[in-house]
Amino acid sequence: MPSDSLLPGQPVPLPRGPTLKLGSGIYTRNGETRASLFGTPQHQGSSVTISRIKPHPPAPNSIVLGSITRLSPQQAVVSITVVDGVPLPPGEDFTGVIRVQDIRATEKDKVKVGDCFRGGDVIKGLVISLGDARSYYITTARNDLGVIFATSEAGGTMEAVSWQEMRCRKTGKVEKRKCAKPEGL
Amino acid sequence: MADLNADIFQRLHPKAYLERFLAEQLRPDGREAADWRDLYVHVGSISTADGSALVRLGHTTIVCGVKAEIAEPDLEQPTEGFLVPNIDLPAMCAPRFKPGPPSEEAQVLSDRLASTITAAGLLPLSALCIHPERAAWVLYVDATCINYDGNAFDAALIAMVAALKNTTLPKATYNEETGHTTCTRKVRVPLPLKRLPISYSFGVFDGTTVLADPTAFEDPLLETSISIVLDEHGDILSAGQLGIADKDTMSWCVSSAKERHEARGREIYSF
Amino acid sequence: MAQGGFDRRRVHGPNESFQPIFDDDYEERGALYKGWQLGQTRRKRRAEDIRPIFLNTGFIKQANGSAYIETERTKIACAVYGPRQSKSSAYHEAGRLSVEVKFAPFSSLVRRAPIRDAEDRSVANLVQQAIAPSVRLDLLPKSVIDIFITVIECDGIESCVAAATVATSTSLAKAGIEMFGLVVSCAGAVVGDDVWLDPTEEETQLASGMLLCACMPALGTTTSVRQTGRVFPAKAFQSLQLCQERCVEIHHIVAQALHEDENESNS
Numbered sequence: 250m251p252s253d254s255l256l257p258g259q260p261v262p263l264p265r266g267p268t269l270k271l272g273s274g275i276y277t278r279n280g281e282t283r284a285s286l287f288g289t290p291q292h293q294g295s296s297v298t299i300s301r302i303k304p305h306p307p308a309p310n311s312i313v314l315g316s317i318t319r320l321s322p323q324q325a326v327v328s329i330t331v332v333d334g335v336p337l338p339p340g341e342d343f344t345g346v347i348r349v350q351d352i353r354a355t356e357k358d359k360v361k362v363g364d365c366f367r368g369g370d371v372i373k374g375l376v377i378s379l380g381d382a383r384s385y386y387i388t389t390a391r392n393d394l395g396v397i398f399a400t401s402e403a404g405g406t407m408e409a410v411s412w413q414e415m416r417c418r419k420t421g422k423v424e425k426r427k428c429a430k431p432e433g434l
Numbered sequence: 435m436a437d438l439n440a441d442i443f444q445r446l447h448p449k450a451y452l453e454r455f456l457a458e459q460l461r462p463d464g465r466e467a468a469d470w471r472d473l474y475v476h477v478g479s480i481s482t483a484d485g486s487a488l489v490r491l492g493h494t495t496i497v498c499g500v501k502a503e504i505a506e507p508d509l510e511q512p513t514e515g516f517l518v519p520n521i522d523l524p525a526m527c528a529p530r531f532k533p534g535p536p537s538e539e540a541q542v543l544s545d546r547l548a549s550t551i552t553a554a555g556l557l558p559l560s561a562l563c564i565h566p567e568r569a570a571w572v573l574y575v576d577a578t579c580i581n582y583d584g585n586a587f588d589a590a591l592i593a594m595v596a597a598l599k600n601t602t603l604p605k606a607t608y609n610e611e612t613g614h615t616t617c618t619r620k621v622r623v624p625l626p627l628k629r630l631p632i633s634y635s636f637g638v639f640d641g642t643t644v645l646a647d648p649t650a651f652e653d654p655l656l657e658t659s660i661s662i663v664l665d666e667h668g669d670i671l672s673a674g675q676l677g678i679a680d681k682d683t684m685s686w687c688v689s690s691a692k693e694r695h696e697a698r699g700r701e702i703y704s705f
Numbered sequence: 706m707a708q709g710g711f712d713r714r715r716v717h718g719p720n721e722s723f724q725p726i727f728d729d730d731y732e733e734r735g736a737l738y739k740g741w742q743l744g745q746t747r748r749k750r751r752a753e754d755i756r757p758i759f760l761n762t763g764f765i766k767q768a769n770g771s772a773y774i775e776t777e778r779t780k781i782a783c784a785v786y787g788p789r790q791s792k793s794s795a796y797h798e799a800g801r802l803s804v805e806v807k808f809a810p811f812s813s814l815v816r817r818a819p820i821r822d823a824e825d826r827s828v829a830n831l832v833q834q835a836i837a838p839s840v841r842l843d844l845l846p847k848s849v850i851d852i853f854i855t856v857i858e859c860d861g862i863e864s865c866v867a868a869a870t871v872a873t874s875t876s877l878a879k880a881g882i883e884m885f886g887l888v889v890s891c892a893g894a895v896v897g898d899d900v901w902l903d904p905t906e907e908e909t910q911l912a913s914g915m916l917l918c919a920c921m922p923a924l925g926t927t928t929s930v931r932q933t934g935r936v937f938p939a940k941a942f943q944s945l946q947l948c949q950e951r952c953v954e955i956h957h958i959v960a961q962a963l964h965e966d967e968n969e970s971n972s
Binding site for chain 3 (some may be wrong): 254273274276278283287288301302304305306338341343344379381
């Protein structure tokens with residue numbers, strides 16, 4: 250079976266006409282456009298990319314999923330397990346932090362980390378910067394970001410009742426969280 | 435949670451993921467609870483070793499090579515040689531193993547393999563004696579895991595026993611006047627192996643479901659592990675359990691191990 | 706045994722043991738060049754021939770990319786993990802490439818004790834130097850790519866480095882790590898007036914000098930050249946030329962392995 254796939258280093262055939270925007274997986278050197286990934290170039294509108302479906306490290310604007318591993322008054326530490334919809338292999342987590350000022354968009358000065366997250370909560374966040382040497386900075390200051398899965402003190406699964414409260418399905422007790430906007434609400 | 439695809443769900447909630455499969459009487463890799471993965475054994479492909487074996491159990495892949503050297507016997511056992519089995523779980527085979535000296539897991543595994551081989555009486559150490567008090571064979575049995583997908587114990591034991599079965603030693607003579615041992619390449623003899631152990635491991639999930647031959651994904655979720663070691667005729671050499679289980683679980687595992695032994699285990703060492 | 710520095714992490718044999726000494730010169734593994742004299746031609750292969758390459762990708766399931774390469778007796782497995790978060794405390798704008806090589810204890814005629822020795826490191830350095838110029842590390846801030854290589858059997862150390870380099874570049878391509886081009890590598894031994902490509906251990910011992918070359922055939926550039934031993938410059942350049950020509954062929958083999966793997970995962 251003949252394949253259209255290119256190897257890293259092979260020239261990317263470009264159609265004549267307006268210059269295309271080069272996306273990931275493609276580079277230009279000495280006037281020659283070449284592939285940097287193994288795969289088939291995909292044309293989308295005015296850009297051409299070779300996409301990778303492999304797990305990759307977080308970058309600014311990546312949507313990440315992860316679980317809260319540690320809390321302090323200043324920040325919540327997150328073990329990132331999914332980047333842009335691609336799960337990282339077990340044992341290959343990246344560390345991120347949600348600083349107290351990045352938890353929500355309004356009334357930032359009144360936020361208490363402990364009222365927004367608990368250890369073990371699964372959160373959805375947006376990477377805002379590469380952060381410092383140890384961790385990536387993540388924000389949850391958007392309606393669709395925040396806790397997406399949590400268990401109550403009683404050990405039951407909880408569901409969001411508002412953007413800052415979740416209710417335990419077992420006991421009916423309400424706990425405080427910074428919730429991601431539940432689907433279909 | 436609807437937008438989470440199966441991979442992400444597995445990564446975030448491994449236990450719930452496995453529970454959902456087992457509720458359908460299936461495991462994530464398509465097996466039923468009592469099913470085993472395919473087993474493949476190939477011997478003698480490494481020419482630098484005196485004996486070698488490659489074993490694949492599902493995706494778990496282990497290569498084992500035997501190197502024979504000569505040493506002076508122990509003062510306390512002047513007519514015995516040495517059998518030195520070790521397994522390496524290098525950083526290459528799975529992300530959770532880190533580079534450096536053997537991890538705790540590898541140490542425990544080496545120790546279990548060594549005691550299983552000794553307890554089975556696989557090779558009488560007196561057969562390795564060249565000359566009492568002066569010279570004896572040392573067999574270094576080194577196994578390396580190339581691809582780790584759970585149940586390394588079963589695979590490594592088969593690899594070690596198969597490599598030893600594949601091993602031949604040159605004919606050695608000790609010269610009492612010079613104190614040297616010399617060997618001849620023309621004559622090589624196989625090892626006089628006695629009982630060939632083969633292990634069958636199980637794990638218990640949630641106190642109820644017994645899973646045969648657990649994978650690397652299932653293994654951390656199991657609270658109890660059980661290993662049944664049989665010899666090539668199907669007689670029990672040892673049975674071990676780590677963790678709690680119902681009183682019937684162990685006997686169920688023994689009969690399941692024997693069943694598997696009849697189906698596949700019996701011919702493993704007949705090459 | 707309460708001596709200092711005793712390694713309790715492994716099962717131990719006696720304090721010291723020795724390789725068997727043979728009284729006959731009947732060579733088991735290196736019988737090919739018995740009675741060979743300088744000026745005679747290469748045995749079993751033509752001078753410019755390499756051993757057939759078997760290359761297989763993706764067999765280490767938990768690695769991001771992996772490859773197994775076999776050239777007759779040389780057998781090497783390679784795994785790529787990452788990009789992982791760098792554990793060092795300093796911030797790095799560009800990613801790093803870490804290479805670790807392990808020789809299995811049974812991989813050569815003399816048993817290798819399971820500790821890191823100088824050869825592990827020098828092989829790792831050579832592979833690292835050959836690969837690093839090809840990887841777009843500028844795209845991977847704060848990250849490290851871990852490359853692990855296990856030598857299962859080794860027949861000729863230079864050829865072993867070359868094979869490990871090919872396996873590494875293949876694994877990186879499989880792992881979806883961006884690079885300028887695939888790196889392939891070939892070794893040559895200068896024996897008399899001839900250059901023998903992809904030499905075995907026994908052939909290496911007949912050579913006066915060795916050349917190891919790594920290049921990116923798609924771009925026509927070399928990434929690493931190492932020459933050792935006593936060789937006239939003209940001979941060294943000739944060896945380099947021959948290695949590069951052969952690398953084009955090796956590049957095809959890598960391409961084929963990657964395409965085959967792609968077809969398998971599509972079907």
